[in-house]
Amino acid sequence: MPARPSAGCVFVELSLFKNLIVFRIGEAWQPDAQQLEDALANDLFAPCSPTQALAFGWAPPRGDEHGALIEIVGGQWLLKLAREQRLLPSSVVNDHVDTLAQRVEAETGRKPGKKLRRDLKDQALLDLLPQAFTKRSATRVWIDPTQRLLMVDAGSAGRADEVTTMLVRASSDLPLSLINTAESPAACMAAWLADGTAPEGFQIERECELKGHDDEKPVVRYARHPLDTDEVRQHLTAGKLPTRLALSWRERVGFTLTDTMAIKKINFLDLALEGQTAGEGDDAFDADAALATGLLSKMIPALIDGLGGEQAFGEAAAAAPAPALAPAAEAVEGEAPW
Template sequence: MWFRNARVFRFTKPFDISAEALEEKLQADAFKPCGPQETNRQGWVPPLGKHGDQLVHSANGYHLIALRKEEKILPGPVVKEAVEERAEAIELEQGRKVRRKEKDELKEQVMLEMLPQAFSRNRRCFAYLAPQDGVLVVDAGSAKQAEDLASTLRKSLGSLPVRPPAVEQSPAFTLTGWLNESIDHPANITLGSECELKDPSEDGGVVRCKGLDLKADEIRNHLEAGMQVTKLALTWDDNVSFVLDEELGIRRLKFGETLQEQLDDVDVDDALAKFDAAFTIMTLELSRLIPGLLEALGGEDRSAIVEE
C-alpha cells in the first residue's frame, strides 16, 4: 500500500472522527454499479479490496478510504457512425435535411440503446484522513481528481473543513531559488534531475528537462532569462523521491530502500497484515515529509486555520 501521489488538504479547524463513525457515514454512499441507462456512478468501496469488507481501514489513528468510479465507455466513432446512418435513412425516407438539433437527439437515443452493452471502466482513488496531523492526503495525479474525492467525502460527512495548504511565499519562487542557488535548500532535501521551467509572461513558453544536470549552463541561461521553476524532482531524507509542482502537488512518489527493508522485516505472510504494515510505514513517513516540506518552502501560512 504505497501511494503514487500525494495531494494534501489542510483541516481549517479541529476535526476528529472515529473509524466507526466514518464507516457509518460512508455506508450511506457505498458504491453501487451503474444501472442499464446510467453512464457513470461512484461510491465508497473497501480499501482492502477482496481482503476486507469495511469501508474504512484504520491504523494508528489514520483512516484509509477508497472511492470507486465506474464509467460506461461508448467509442465516439461507433456512436457517430450510427447517428449518421440514422440521419441518412431519415433524409432518404422523408426527403429533407436532418438538422443539428435532431442529430443531437438521435445521438442521445443511440447512446441510450448502446449503454446496456457498453464496457465499463473502473477507477479507484485512495485517500487517508489524519486528524492528529490535521491533513487529508489523496493519492491523485491531478488537483481536480483530489478535489472530486474531497467533495464526495464532504457530501458523505455533511461537513469537511479542508483546503489546500498555503505557504508564506510562492512555491515557484522557492523552487527557482533552490535551482539557481539564491536560496539554500535544507540539508535533507536533494535536487533531482528533472524540472519544468515556465516563462511567467502571458504567452510564455515552457521548457521540460529530464535526465539532465540541472546545474548546467543551459538551465542557468533559462533561469537568468526570467523563467521560473514550476516542477522539480526532489529526494527527501534519502527515503522518498518525488516531483513537486507549484501547486504543492506531490507526484510520482517512490519510497526508498530503507522503507522497503522495514516492510520486508515484517515477518508475516498474511496479505492483510502486510498491507497494514505498508500503510503504517507510509503514513508515518508522510507525517514527517508534509510538515517538513511546508517548512522548507518558507513556512505554512496558518492565518486561516482555527487552532484548538
Template sequence: MFKNLIVYALDADWCDGIANTAADLLAEKLAAHPLLPVNQASMSSSGWTPFAAFGGPLYSIGKGNFLLSLGHETRMLPASVINREWKARAAALKDQQGFAPGRKQLRDLKDLVIDELRPKAFIKSTTTMALLNLADHLLIVDTPSAKLAEDLGTVLRADLGDLPGIPFDTKQTPSAAMTGWVATKSAPPFFVVEGSCDLIADNPSKSEVKVARCDLADPAILKMIGDGKIVSKLSLCWRERVSFVLTDKGIIKRLRFLADTDADEGKNGADQHAEDVFAASALIFSSEVSLLLADLTAALGGAK
C-alpha cells in the same frame, strides 16, 4: 502505497470533533454508500470499497489516521463512436423525410444513439485512495488529477455530512521556491535536488523545456532561468528515504519510497500475519508522509 499526493488542509475544530467520534460510526457512514455496479441507464457509478482485504471502507491505522478507497465504474463511450452512428442516422433521416433534420431532431437523435449504445459500452473500473489524517488536519489523495481529488472530497463530504477544507497552500509558491533552489544550486534542509526539472517561460507563450537526468547546475539551465524561465516541476529526494517530483501546483507525483514500506504481502492475503504486515506498513507510510509534508511546508515558508 500511494504514488501521488494532493493535499487539503482541513478545519482543525472539525478534525478534533471527528477524532472524538467512534471509528465504527464513521465506517457505518461510508458503508452506507458502497460502490454499486453501474446500471444500464447511467454512464458512471461511484462508492466506497474496502481499502484492504481485512475490513470495510474505513481502515484505521491509529494516531487519527484512516485509509479510504473510492471506487469508480465508468462506461467508456468514445465521442467518435457516438458521432459516427449519429451522422449515419442523420443522413438516413434526411433521405427518409426529404430534407435535412432540424436542430431539435438532431439533438433528440443524438440522445437516442447514446441511450442505445450505453448498455454496450465497455466498463472501466478504477479506485482513488486517500489518507484522512485528523491529527495533522489533512486529507491526502492519491491522484495527480485535481478533478479526481475534488470528486473524492465531494463524495466524502456528502457521506460524512461535512468536510470543511481547502487546497493546502504555502507562503512561498512552489515554482518560486524551486526556481530559487536550482538558480542558487542549493536545497532546503532535508532535501536534495535531483537531475530532472521542467522549465516554463513566464510569459503568455508558456514555452516549456524538459530536462531529464542532467546536472541542473549546467550553465545552459542557469541561463534559461536568468532569461526568465521558471521551474514548474522538480525532482527531489527527502532524507535519503523518499524521491518524488514536486509541481508548481504543489502536487507531489512519482512518490517512491527508497526503502520498502508498501504492504504488498498484506494486500494479497487475509491471514493474521498478512494483516499485521499491512497494518505496520500502513502506519510507517502515514508517519513518513506526515513528516515529509511537514518538512516540505517548512521549505516553502510555512502554511498560509
C-alpha cells in the same frame, strides 16, 4: 520516469500512494471514524447500470467484499473511492448519430437540424451504453486526524475533486481546503535551483521542467541530468519558472513537486525499508500503510515549512464547499487499478 535518487539509494515499489494532493481539514472538525464510516455507507460503490456512463462509491480499502470502509493503521485513516466508467469512443457515437440522422431524413425528407442532432446524440448514447466496455479504477484517500490533513492519491485536480465532493456529501461537517503555502512552490523551486540548495532534509535530484511565461510559453525539460549548471541558471534568469522538480527527503522518499504543490511520482528508497519484513495479504497492507504514512506524515509538514509555512485563511475559507464533480474523463496519471 521517476526521480533518480542520490548515489547509493534505490527506489522500492510500494502499492500505496503514487501521487498526493494535500488538503487542510478545518479546526471545527471532530474526528470520529465510526461516524464517518456510517456516513460513507450511504454511498457504497455499485457498478454502472446499463444506461449509466459513470458510477462512484466507497469500497473497502483492503479489497475485502464486506470489509470496513475506513481502515485505521497506526492512527492513520485509509479510505478508497471506487469508480466505474462505460467507455464509448466519440467516433462510435458520431457514427451512430449519423445513422439515426439518415433514418430521420429518409422518413421525413428533411435533414435534422442542430437541436434534433443533439437529441439524436442522447438517443445514440442510450442505445450504445449497454454495449460499452466498462473500466474500473479507484482513488486512495488518507486522513491524518492528528495533523488535520487529508491526502488524495490523484494525478489530477479533477480526480481529487471527485473525492472531496463525495466526502463533503457524506459528512457536511468536514471542512476542506487545498493547502496554501506562504510562498509559491514555483518561486521556491526557482530559488532552490539558483542556489543549488533545498530546505533541510531535502535534496534536489536530476529531473525538472521549466516553463516561460511569454506568448510562446517555451518549455525546457531535464531528465537524468545534473541541475546545478549554468545552463539551468540562465533559463531561470531568462524568466522561466519550474513547474516540476524532482526531490528526495532524508534518503527515504523520492518524489516530484509541482507548481501547484501536488506531490507526484512518490517512491520509497531502500533506506526506508531497513528493518522491514515482507508480508502477505493483510500483513502486507498494514506494513505498506504503516511505512508510507509514517514517512509521509513527517515529510509533508517539512515540505510545507520549506515553502514558507502554511498561509492560513481562517475557518470561513476552509469551510468553502468542495468543487462539483468533474465530468467523465479518460484515465489520468496516477490512477490506481481496481
